[in-house]
Amino acid sequence: MHLFITGITGFVGARLAAWLAARGERASGIYVAGRPTPATADCWEVDLLDRAALGAALERSRPDAVVHLAALSHVGSSWRRMGDYFQVNVLGSEHLLDAAAAHGARRVVVASSAEVYGAVGEDELPIGEQRSPAPASPYALTKAAAERLALARGAVVVRSFNLVGAGQAASFALPSFARQLAAVERGESEPVIRVGNLSARRDFVHVADALAAYRLLAEDGVPGEVYNLASGEATSIRQALDRLMAVSGVDAEVVVDEARLRPVDVPVLAGDAAKLRALGWRPEHTLDDALAELWAEARGEVPA
Amino acid sequence: MHLFITGITGFVGARLAAWLAARGERASGIYVAGRPTPATADCWEVDLLDRAALGAALERSRPDAVVHLAALSHVGSSWRRMGDYFQVNVLGSEHLLDAAAAHGARRVVVASSAEVYGAVGEDELPIGEQRSPAPASPYALTKAAAERLALARGAVVVRSFNLVGAGQAASFALPSFARQLAAVERGESEPVIRVGNLSARRDFVHVADALAAYRLLAEDGVPGEVYNLASGEATSIRQALDRLMAVSGVDAEVVVDEARLRPVDVPVLAGDAAKLRALGWRPEHTLDDALAELWAEARGEVPA
Numbered sequence: 312m313h314l315f316i317t318g319i320t321g322f323v324g325a326r327l328a329a330w331l332a333a334r335g336e337r338a339s340g341i342y343v344a345g346r347p348t349p350a351t352a353d354c355w356e357v358d359l360l361d362r363a364a365l366g367a368a369l370e371r372s373r374p375d376a377v378v379h380l381a382a383l384s385h386v387g388s389s390w391r392r393m394g395d396y397f398q399v400n401v402l403g404s405e406h407l408l409d410a411a412a413a414h415g416a417r418r419v420v421v422a423s424s425a426e427v428y429g430a431v432g433e434d435e436l437p438i439g440e441q442r443s444p445a446p447a448s449p450y451a452l453t454k455a456a457a458e459r460l461a462l463a464r465g466a467v468v469v470r471s472f473n474l475v476g477a478g479q480a481a482s483f484a485l486p487s488f489a490r491q492l493a494a495v496e497r498g499e500s501e502p503v504i505r506v507g508n509l510s511a512r513r514d515f516v517h518v519a520d521a522l523a524a525y526r527l528l529a530e531d532g533v534p535g536e537v538y539n540l541a542s543g544e545a546t547s548i549r550q551a552l553d554r555l556m557a558v559s560g561v562d563a564e565v566v567v568d569e570a571r572l573r574p575v576d577v578p579v580l581a582g583d584a585a586k587l588r589a590l591g592w593r594p595e596h597t598l599d600d601a602l603a604e605l606w607a608e609a610r611g612e613v614p615a
Numbered sequence: 616m617h618l619f620i621t622g623i624t625g626f627v628g629a630r631l632a633a634w635l636a637a638r639g640e641r642a643s644g645i646y647v648a649g650r651p652t653p654a655t656a657d658c659w660e661v662d663l664l665d666r667a668a669l670g671a672a673l674e675r676s677r678p679d680a681v682v683h684l685a686a687l688s689h690v691g692s693s694w695r696r697m698g699d700y701f702q703v704n705v706l707g708s709e710h711l712l713d714a715a716a717a718h719g720a721r722r723v724v725v726a727s728s729a730e731v732y733g734a735v736g737e738d739e740l741p742i743g744e745q746r747s748p749a750p751a752s753p754y755a756l757t758k759a760a761a762e763r764l765a766l767a768r769g770a771v772v773v774r775s776f777n778l779v780g781a782g783q784a785a786s787f788a789l790p791s792f793a794r795q796l797a798a799v800e801r802g803e804s805e806p807v808i809r810v811g812n813l814s815a816r817r818d819f820v821h822v823a824d825a826l827a828a829y830r831l832l833a834e835d836g837v838p839g840e841v842y843n844l845a846s847g848e849a850t851s852i853r854q855a856l857d858r859l860m861a862v863s864g865v866d867a868e869v870v871v872d873e874a875r876l877r878p879v880d881v882p883v884l885a886g887d888a889a890k891l892r893a894l895g896w897r898p899e900h901t902l903d904d905a906l907a908e909l910w911a912e913a914r915g916e917v918p919a
Binding site for chain 1: 664697698699701702705706709733734747748749750751752753755756757759760763764767
């Protein structure tokens with residue numbers, strides 16, 4: 312199977328390309344920034360807003376399916392950069408869907424986010440795909456809008472809950488905590504860890520389990536359908552930090568940093584992935600596995 | 616010509632229905648709240664999120680064209696009610712487009728907003744339709760997303776700049792000013808007028824000129840095209856307030872009220888309506904006409 316990956320140098324895209332190569336399958340894709348391009352894939356530097364370049368890359372690639380991961384993906388920064396988020400996440404997705412249709416990709420899998428659900432009551436967890444989106448941040452709004460475009464064109468939509476693992480940017484909470492703890496261990500900073508909202512509870516999925524889900528949906532996802540990619544359990548950022556400290560063996564004082572608090576936060580998210588499981592998906596990694604990976608990466612060891 | 620109007624009891628919808636009736640044409644439509652339903656039109660209380668009821672209304676109406684005006688439309692409140700704005704403005708528009716296609720409406724005109732442009736440099740005014748949207752508020756983001764859905768389905772999109780005239784809710788700046796001045800005139804309040812951001816400059820269009828534009832586009836708008844509905848001139852809210860005071864003959868101290876300041880404001884908007892003019896549209900009313908209407912309405916006189 313040959314997958315064309317948008318955002319192939321990103322957190323998930325780079326790992327997906329490497330994983331496919333390790334399985335003896337083919338990856339190609341586009342990027343605008345990020346890690347070095349993977350040696351195992353044909354990669355082109357293409358902005359999603361450049362329709363001509365996007366079409367040319369797909370024409371040269373001629374993949375079996377497309378996995379659309381490229382996005383601006385930080386809830387916090389979306390409040391300050393709404394126009395950019397609209398252009399990349401909504402217009403960019405529209406261009407990608409148009410180009411994939413024009414160049415005969417059999418199936419398009421569009422990565423969306425659990426953030427589209429917005430605030431959900433404790434008694435309504437885990438959330439099923441039939442729940443109407445009620446986005447509560449500009450990021451979530453752009454993803455919810457991109458979903459509508461994708462579904463109208465018969466793409467498969469994946470609502471990923473919080474993916475976690477080595478390779479994630481330090482602007483996200485858990486990689487930031489791991490790097491701060493590593494700096495404490497090296498004696499480079501005082502034993503203090505600066506955090507945002509610790510009470511938010513999220514459904515963490517190891518990124519390695521997400522790779523299998525994307526590939527599965529590229530093969531067997533039903534066009535026009537939405538699939539949750541979730542563990543089903545909600546863990547507070549506070550609990551995840553405690554477990555990360557236990558994994559690292561480093562103790563530090565936890566200090567709330569006002570600058571890290573978001574204007575609005577969805578208090579809790581946990582998803583029902585029964586639909587994805589019905590296709591055969593099973594998570595094989597735990598949150599502790601992901602935290603161990605983050606810790607190894609923060610210490611400069613090669614990630615798992 | 617028979618137009619089906621969503622939001623037929625709203626600011627623009629109610630006036631459009633009355634204007635069509637006065638021309639001997641037919642209007643029908645749906646509403647969820649607002650003014651009493653116009654006696655001259657078949658009206659149904661239908662939520663855009665209720666696909667079955669929406670389809671039934673269109674099936675009974677069988678219009679020549681649809682003018683989709685219904686929306687949550689207040690930039691300020693969109694920051695606090697993002698999920699509602701997404702559901703009504705994006706999902707609601709999707710449902711309307713689906714229903715119109717299923718029930719054979721020849722053309723659908725979708726009302727969008729100049730707010731989709733976001734912040735534009737002084738030297739780039741007036742803005743043409745080819746400019747890429749860069750929404751800067753949740754309201755603008757939902758309208759920009761609804762546009763994409765509309766254009767993909769071959770609807771005609773109208774980007775209205777600031778429509779003004781009698782019938783507009785007091786949550787908007789100019790009607791609020793008119794009501795405050797009327798209260799001063801009646802001696803019901805001290806000679807003080809509370810305002811938000813007066814420096815923002817907007818392109819005001821008399822709502823009566825908008826009615827003609829919507830009807831024209833329902834007849835002659837090119838499917839899949841966007842049309843600015845604009846005067847081409849930017850007037851500051853401060854200037855508009857000064858002119859309203861001159862029209863009213865009431866003087867009052869202007870006090871900035873923090874609660875009326877928005878989290879983000881687009882500093883200036885002015886649009887190039889050459890495309891709409893090429894179809895034959897000409898504005899026939901001035902901002903002073905609109906202010907005189909607002910003043911008459913605020914004093915309890917029958918609006919023009």
